[in-house]
Amino acid sequence: MMxxxxxxxxxxxxxxxxxxxxxxxxxxxxxxxxxxxxxxxxEHLVASLRRAELVDSRRGAHxxxxxxxxxxxITMAEVVAALEGGIAPIECIAxxxxxxxxxxxxxxxxxxxxxxxxxxxxxxxxxxxLEDMTLSDLVRPAPRTAGDTTQPKVTV
Amino acid sequence: MMxxxxxxxxxxxxxxxxxxxxxxxxxxxxxxxxxxxxxxxxEHLVASLRRAELVDSRRGAHxxxxxxxxxxxITMAEVVAALEGGIAPIECIAxxxxxxxxxxxxxxxxxxxxxxxxxxxxxxxxxxxLEDMTLSDLVRPAPRTAGDTTQPKVTV
DNA sequence: CGTCGATGATGTTTTCGACCAAAGCCGAGT
DNA sequence: ACTCGGCTTTGGTCGAAAACATCATCGACG
Numbered sequence: 001m002m003x004x005x006x007x008x009x010x011x012x013x014x015x016x017x018x019x020x021x022x023x024x025x026x027x028x029x030x031x032x033x034x035x036x037x038x039x040x041x042x043e044h045l046v047a048s049l050r051r052a053e054l055v056d057s058r059r060g061a062h063x064x065x066x067x068x069x070x071x072x073x074i075t076m077a078e079v080v081a082a083l084e085g086g087i088a089p090i091e092c093i094a095x096x097x098x099x100x101x102x103x104x105x106x107x108x109x110x111x112x113x114x115x116x117x118x119x120x121x122x123x124x125x126x127x128x129x130l131e132d133m134t135l136s137d138l139v140r141p142a143p144r145t146a147g148d149t150t151q152p153k154v155t156v
Numbered sequence: 157m158m159x160x161x162x163x164x165x166x167x168x169x170x171x172x173x174x175x176x177x178x179x180x181x182x183x184x185x186x187x188x189x190x191x192x193x194x195x196x197x198x199e200h201l202v203a204s205l206r207r208a209e210l211v212d213s214r215r216g217a218h219x220x221x222x223x224x225x226x227x228x229x230i231t232m233a234e235v236v237a238a239l240e241g242g243i244a245p246i247e248c249i250a251x252x253x254x255x256x257x258x259x260x261x262x263x264x265x266x267x268x269x270x271x272x273x274x275x276x277x278x279x280x281x282x283x284x285x286l287e288d289m290t291l292s293d294l295v296r297p298a299p300r301t302a303g304d305t306t307q308p309k310v311t312v
Numbered sequence: 313c314g315t316c317g318a319t320g321a322t323g324t325t326t327t328c329g330a331c332c333a334a335a336g337c338c339g340a341g342t
Numbered sequence: 343a344c345t346c347g348g349c350t351t352t353g354g355t356c357g358a359a360a361a362c363a364t365c366a367t368c369g370a371c372g
Contacts, residue, residue, distance in 0.1 A: 003246050185315085
């Protein structure tokens with residue numbers, strides 16, 4: 001299990017929001033009940049999403065949360081990164097401010113640590129697929145026609 | 157951080173073994189010292205690798221561990237799966253005995269949970285890259301000419 | 313002996329989730 | 343119109359449980 005329930009619940013929450021009218025905010029209570037998720041926990045997750053400016057909030061009666069942008073404009077990479085606090089398969093691969101991957105074990109000047117290649121590729125694969133998908137892809141589960149990367153039978 | 161140090165240390169260990177003569181077992185003590193890793197922890201990891209039949213062991217004086225197969229024959233997917241206990245981005249995507257992905261949330265008969273598509277693709281991307289690489293790819297860090305999936309500048 | 317092999321103890325960190333007080337917003341009642 | 347009360351977010355602390363990383367012990371075996 002490489003992603004925590006933060007990502008799982010958070011994505012579900014976003015999908016839920018993507019399914020309703022953006023003008024009509026949905027309260028966390030409603031989402032928690034409908035999706036069967038713990039309310040108190042969602043409060044934390046949605047806070048991260050708000051800080052990342054992925055959702056808008058409105059308090060008071062008939063308040064709640066709504067998507068900050070159209071579902072087509074929200075990539076899953078943003079969502080997961082906001083929830084999980086960055087996407088890195090391992091400490092070694094932590095993208096710095098400008099996407100550059102730096103390995104702490106790097107003997108600067110000498111040869112890089114050999115395992116870096118592996119994690120860099122894994123990182124690339126994950127980020128790539130995550131960036132290729134938007135919220136709208138999850139709202140209508142119709143398979144995409146082009147560039148479908150759903151993997152065939154792999155036994156692991 | 158989606159993989160634990162199990163995967164990191166374990167892969168390092170395997171690379172270490174791949175670099176030496178397979179007929180000459182290396183003791184954990186030597187590896188721990190050379191790689192700067194905690195010996196006691198390595199004992200756990202190497203136990204998993206042995207159960208997965210990825211390494212052979214020889215006890216007694218001048219004993220130690222060695223690769224069970226040639227580096228070209230050992231895919232990183234096997235290594236990571238052995239160390240981490242399976243590869244799944246999330247509980248939802250847990251490959252059963254024969255590679256079939258089953259979602260617990262599946263309302264059987266009804267529509268599948270919409271987030272499944274996302275995690276299935278991520279899972280596929282990870283497993284795919286992991287299966288495309290073998291230990292030998294890490295021994296000689298020479299870049300592969302075909303199918304290089306190293307990702308360009310992505311900011312996440 | 314030197315090394316593996318199994319098991320269990322331990323301290324730390326992360327997850328997961330509960331709870332609560334403050335503050336903002338809405339609508340109803342006066 | 344204005345206030346008041348209830349609904350909701352906001353943000354914080356707190357705690358249990360699990361996972362992680364490590365150490366330690368003891369036996370088996372070559």
